[in-house]
Amino acid sequence: MKHYSKIALGLLLVSSVALTSCRQDNTVTPDPPMESIYARLGGSTMVPDPDNAGQMIEQGRLNFRKVVNSAIGLIAADANNNVSGNLGDYFKVLLAEVNAGNTTGFAELSDNLTSFFSYNTGGTNAVNTYKGDDMVTAHDPSKNSRIGKKVTAEDYTKFEGYVGKAANMNGVAADTQLYKDIVAVLESLRPQIIQK
Structure with a gap:
């Protein structure tokens, strides 16, 4: 035994x-979980707002606003210069307002897009609450008189190109993974936005 x-x-x-x-x-x-896109853009760290003297803004929101404003500016510049294949037909109302000196619609679009992207990429505080229409309604000319026509797949791809160029202009595309993640967000919206 x-x-x-x-x-x-x-x-x-x-x-x-x-x-x-x-x-x-x-x-x-x-691997530790990856930070949200919003956090990687600076998150809720408060910084001086370069567009509003004496006010503070979250770094993540500021970075999104820079990209949004640059993308809108690129689209408007191409539309005003009659660049072939521009997206001006979608923004006729906005472009007419801006050309007449009224930037209220531009400011509202910028704020809505900034809030939409900020909130949906991790900026979940009240400042980033999106108050606009859902993507289907916002891009349907029969429900939203501010959009000129239904979006095509080709034009949505052009829009993504403008966002990419704006991201490059603002240093966001320097972080390849961050850039890819932002493109993935845009691509996730494609089925809701393309209606033609």
Whole structure:
């Protein structure tokens, strides 16, 4: 009996060492979860608002606003210069207002888009609450008189190109993964926005 006990004890010891070493060799430490897009753009860190003297703004929201405003500016510039394939037909009302010196619609569009992207990428505080229409309604000319026509797949791709150029202009595209994540957000909206 002692002989079997020593053998059993020896096997148990060898098995426990083998199993322990296997467990240690095969243990995979998961990567920490990636920060939200909003957090990677600066998140809720408060910084001076360059457009509103004496006011503060979250860095994430400011970075989104810069990209949004640059993208709108690029679209408007191409539309005003009659660049072939421009997106001006979608923004006729807005462009007419801006050309007449009325920037109220521009400010509202900028604020709505900034809030939409900020909120939907991790900026979940009250400042970033989106108050505009859902994407289907916002892009349907029969429900939204401010959009000139239904969006095509080709034109949505052009819009993404303007956003990409605006991201480059504002240093956002320097972080390749961040840029890819922003494009993924835009692509997730494609089925709701394209209506033609």
